[in-house]
Amino acid sequence: MKILKRIKENKKTIPRLLLLAISAIIIMLLATSCTRALFLPGVSLGYFIWEDDNGKINISWSSDRKKVNFTGLLSTDGVFDDIEKSSFEEDDKIIISEKTFSFDCMLNEEDFTDSISFDCMDYSYIEVSLKIDGNADLNRINIGKFLNSPQEDNFRISPDYFKDLKTIPWFRNHPFVEFFKKLYSNKYLTFFYILLLGVVLIEILRITKFRPVKRKGLSILISYMVLLIIDFGFLVFLWYVNGH
Amino acid sequence: MSKAKSFFKKVGCIFISPEITNDGRSLNLFYKYFLGGIFVRLLFMPFFFQRDLLSTYQRAADTVFNGNIGSDFQQLITNIIHSVYFLLSKTLFPFINSYKDILLNQDTWVSWVEFVKSDNIFLILAVFKFLYFLFDIACIFVIMRLFYDGDARKKLRIFKYWMFNPIVIFVLYLFARHDIIGLFVTLLAFLLAKKKRKYWAVLVLAIAVAIRFFPIMVLPILIIYLAEKKKDYIIMLAIGLSGLVAIEAVSYVAFGKSVIFSLLNAEHFNYIISSKLELIVHDRIFIFLVVYTVLILSFIKLKNKSFDFLMSYCAMVYLLYVALSYFHPQYLLWSVPFVLYIAGRQKNMYYFQWVQFAFLAIVFIYWGDLITKFLFASFDHRFFIYLPGPIPLINRFYDPAKFVNIFRSIFTGVSLWMVYLIYLYNKKITRENELADKTGL
Numbered sequence: 001m002k003i004l005k006r007i008k009e010n011k012k013t014i015p016r017l018l019l020l021a022i023s024a025i026i027i028m029l030l031a032t033s034c035t036r037a038l039f040l041p042g043v044s045l046g047y048f049i050w051e052d053d054n055g056k057i058n059i060s061w062s063s064d065r066k067k068v069n070f071t072g073l074l075s076t077d078g079v080f081d082d083i084e085k086s087s088f089e090e091d092d093k094i095i096i097s098e099k100t101f102s103f104d105c106m107l108n109e110e111d112f113t114d115s116i117s118f119d120c121m122d123y124s125y126i127e128v129s130l131k132i133d134g135n136a137d138l139n140r141i142n143i144g145k146f147l148n149s150p151q152e153d154n155f156r157i158s159p160d161y162f163k164d165l166k167t168i169p170w171f172r173n174h175p176f177v178e179f180f181k182k183l184y185s186n187k188y189l190t191f192f193y194i195l196l197l198g199v200v201l202i203e204i205l206r207i208t209k210f211r212p213v214k215r216k217g218l219s220i221l222i223s224y225m226v227l228l229i230i231d232f233g234f235l236v237f238l239w240y241v242n243g244h
Numbered sequence: 245m246s247k248a249k250s251f252f253k254k255v256g257c258i259f260i261s262p263e264i265t266n267d268g269r270s271l272n273l274f275y276k277y278f279l280g281g282i283f284v285r286l287l288f289m290p291f292f293f294q295r296d297l298l299s300t301y302q303r304a305a306d307t308v309f310n311g312n313i314g315s316d317f318q319q320l321i322t323n324i325i326h327s328v329y330f331l332l333s334k335t336l337f338p339f340i341n342s343y344k345d346i347l348l349n350q351d352t353w354v355s356w357v358e359f360v361k362s363d364n365i366f367l368i369l370a371v372f373k374f375l376y377f378l379f380d381i382a383c384i385f386v387i388m389r390l391f392y393d394g395d396a397r398k399k400l401r402i403f404k405y406w407m408f409n410p411i412v413i414f415v416l417y418l419f420a421r422h423d424i425i426g427l428f429v430t431l432l433a434f435l436l437a438k439k440k441r442k443y444w445a446v447l448v449l450a451i452a453v454a455i456r457f458f459p460i461m462v463l464p465i466l467i468i469y470l471a472e473k474k475k476d477y478i479i480m481l482a483i484g485l486s487g488l489v490a491i492e493a494v495s496y497v498a499f500g501k502s503v504i505f506s507l508l509n510a511e512h513f514n515y516i517i518s519s520k521l522e523l524i525v526h527d528r529i530f531i532f533l534v535v536y537t538v539l540i541l542s543f544i545k546l547k548n549k550s551f552d553f554l555m556s557y558c559a560m561v562y563l564l565y566v567a568l569s570y571f572h573p574q575y576l577l578w579s580v581p582f583v584l585y586i587a588g589r590q591k592n593m594y595y596f597q598w599v600q601f602a603f604l605a606i607v608f609i610y611w612g613d614l615i616t617k618f619l620f621a622s623f624d625h626r627f628f629i630y631l632p633g634p635i636p637l638i639n640r641f642y643d644p645a646k647f648v649n650i651f652r653s654i655f656t657g658v659s660l661w662m663v664y665l666i667y668l669y670n671k672k673i674t675r676e677n678e679l680a681d682k683t684g685l
Contacts, residue, residue, distance in 0.1 A: 042640040043632045064636035112640075139630055147626055175624030178361075182622075185363040193290065200283045207276055 038146065042112030046140030047072075047130050051162040052117070056082070057126070060115035063107040070107065070114070072130040075100040078123025086115045125156040147174045171241040184238040191231055198227035259385050263396035270396045274403060281407025285380070288417035289373050290366035292619050295352070297420035298359055301372055304330040305347035314499040318506060320491055321455045322422055329375045337371055339364055360625040369420075369622060376416045379424040383581070386431040390438060391555075391585050398588040405584050405594045410601040411576050418619060421574035426456030431581060433459070433466070438551060442470040446480045450487030457507060458578050460488075461565065462558045464540050469554045518570040532568045536561065552673050555585040556666045563666075567659035573604060573615075586666055596662050603655035609634045610648040 039048045041062045047070070048060045061070040074080075079098055088094070092105040092114060105114045120126055128150075130141055136153040143150065143157070144165040171180060183190045202223045210219045256265035264270040304326035306315040316323040334340040346362070349355035359365065384406045392398040406412060415421055433449035449466055452459040467480045488504065495503045507513055519531040543549070543557050559582035566576055580597070587593035608615050613633045621628040638644040 040632060040637065040640065043636045045632070045636075046630075064632065065639055139626065147630060175627035178624035178626070182363055182366060186367055189367055193286075197283065197286055200279050200286065204276060204279045204283070207272055207279075 039142070046132070046137075046142060049128075049141070049143045049157075051144070056117045056119055057157070058115060058117045059130075060113055061105070061107065061130075062113040065109045065112070067106065067108045069104070069133050070131070071102070071104045071134070072128065073100065073102040074126060074128050076120055076123045076126045078126075079121050081119040081121055083116065083118040086117070087111075088114055123159065125158055127154055127156050129154045145173060169241075176241075180238055180241045184242045187235055187238060190238065191235055194231045194234060195227065198224075198231065202227065259388070261388050261393075261396075261399055263394060264388075264399060267396055270400055273400055277400070277404045277407050284408065284413055285377060285417055288413065289377065290370040291622055292418040293369055293373075293420040293622065294418075294619055295356055295614050297369075297372060298347075298356060299352075300326055300422060301330060302347050302349075302355065305344070308334070309344060309348060314495075314501075317495050317499050317501055318503055319456070320495065320503075321451075322425060325425060325455075326375070326422070333371050337367075340368065340371070343368060357625060357629075360621040365622045373417060373420055376420065376422065376424050379428045380412065380416055383424060383428045383431055386428065386435055387581055387584070390431060390435050390581075392588055395588075401591075402584050402588050405587055405597075406580075409580060409584075409594075410598055411580050411604075414601065415574045415577045419573055419615075421572075421577075423456060423458075423574045423577045426452050426458060427577060427581070429455055430459045430462070434554075437466060437470055437554070440470075442472075442476070442480065443483060445470060446483045447486070450484050452487075453484070454487035454491045457512075458575070461536070461561050465543055465554065465557050465561065468540070468543055469549050515570040516565070519568045532565060535564050535568060539564070548674075548677055550673070550677070553670060555582050556670050556673075558582040559586060560663050560666050563659045563663050567656045567663070573608060576600065576604065583662065586669055590665065590669060593662065593665065596658060596665075599658050600655060600662075603651050603658065606651040607648055607655055609638070610644060 039046075039060065039062055041060075042065050044062045045064045045066075045068070046061065048058075048062070050058050052058055059072070059074075063070075076099055080096070080101060083094075083096055083101060085092075085094055085103075088105065089111060092103070094103045094116070095101060101118075103116065107114065129136070132140055138149045138151070138153070139147070141149050144162055148165070170176065202220065205223060206216070206220055210216050213219050253265055256271070260271075260274060264274050300316075300322075303315040303323055306312045307323060307327040308331050313324070313327075314320075330340075342364070343359075343362070346355050346358045349358065362368075384403060387406060388399055388403060391402055416424055429448060429452035433445050433452060436445035436448055446463075446467060449459055449463055453463065463484045467477060467484060471477045471480060492503050495501055516532055517530040521529040521531065523529065539557065539560060543553070546553055559579060562575075562579035562582065565571065566579065583593050583597060587597075612635065617628045617631055617633050635644045638647050
């Protein structure tokens, strides 16, 4: 109760708490290194492939409440085992053999998602071909992460694929990868832009917070030094994340 | 040093107003709000945009590269302004020439994708939006001269409300639409009206009408406010419509097309008559036109047509338009300066603008990806193209049209409530005037 009272009394506390909460959520999201492509059944459209804690590979497909046909063919040089299907309806088909299996399923307004999970033993690759309404829309195939899409129609998954995926740092994932690339390709402008924002902020500080300060000049000097450090630091960061 | 100081003071008196320039504390506050507003604008300027910004500059590029002046004959002056600015920009920033193929590409989807994935997207967005930034700042300086002479506190309040106005920032720096150009010319017309340059005021408003059709809604109010004799009505009406007639003539002679008829047949005009009461057979009543007529008649009936009433009636016109008709987000910008005039005395009007904006943000959803997730596409085009949009998300649980229209209805309720508050404000002003008259007697 006392805390609530204090929050009510101090008007600045609420925005600060809000900012803290938002930052915490962002950091948590960034720090999450799970290799499961998050999707919302009935909202997301496409295939989502991941490896669960038991080492089973899962393939789910979802449509945005529209009639969409999902077909796929998987083959391996090993052996498929323990194939489980989930949310399959009567019309949904799956044909299984030791080294291959294929499926042909339909989603519609009421049927949001289907999925298959399986084990694969003694394999060096699993070759996958997935189609949506008969077309290979590779951007709609998410392996381990959102938009981690294959380059070819028939793509291969190696045994260590998902383990390797975990080692990819957050800044190599979407949407950061393209954002940082664009910022770095205009690095001098990025430097100038941050400098400009910083100068405006320091100027606001100069006429507000620094006004009653005795050593005003020193405060401004330190602010500009901090700004330059941040600005150069960000450029170094961009240089690093762009593969240098 | 003192010469420079007095020079800047003079400049400040011209642009900011003497009330603020001559008071150290007010000037300090002004500077603080100015910097804060600039910071917010800079933050958004290079990153967000809506497809229409690209279309606007594609038409300008068509004019500059191919010499096609009539690439946007419905908005001829707007296109000329953008073309001149584009020509200057590409001279100053030669990298813009590398966008020639994208800008001249007729395929809307391909050109958009090529544009958002280009490496210089942030720079070109900042350059494109800088034109609106100039008009934005010009608008607030006109507003500072227009509202509340001799009252530094109210002027500062309005300045703060403009610099941190969610609608202004959204329309210009996230949505990136050019309505600010027409609005600036409209405000100039009102400044001239305030200074009793009646014919010039109407002429400038006529130019504003030629730039963007919207000021025509306040033209009758301005004429009624300015007319002193019966013949003034005829002269001013002729001047007021001259801009439209001139554009029509130019368009007809140069391009062989009628602007007025194409506008009347365009879907945009249908927005005005979108809310209607169906009677029998063909008979129907267009609600906004009914309300607008009542508003004009009530303005005619006013005994003392002060500047206060002029501003409040303009605010009511635009608020009623967005409350009762289909509209695009940028149209809400037209109400902002007039509502802020009232907010100078009644703070709550500014807060209601935030409420309007909050509901508007939900109303956008139904307009699809272009207006929602694609605003962010410059960050990472693939991510925002393949990210599920808000409509499928809502559709998973509830009918999105119904969902959005619930909020649309609340938006209308809030806008009508604002109109009611302005009505109360007018009543208060009338009472104050009557009291002043009696005391004077």
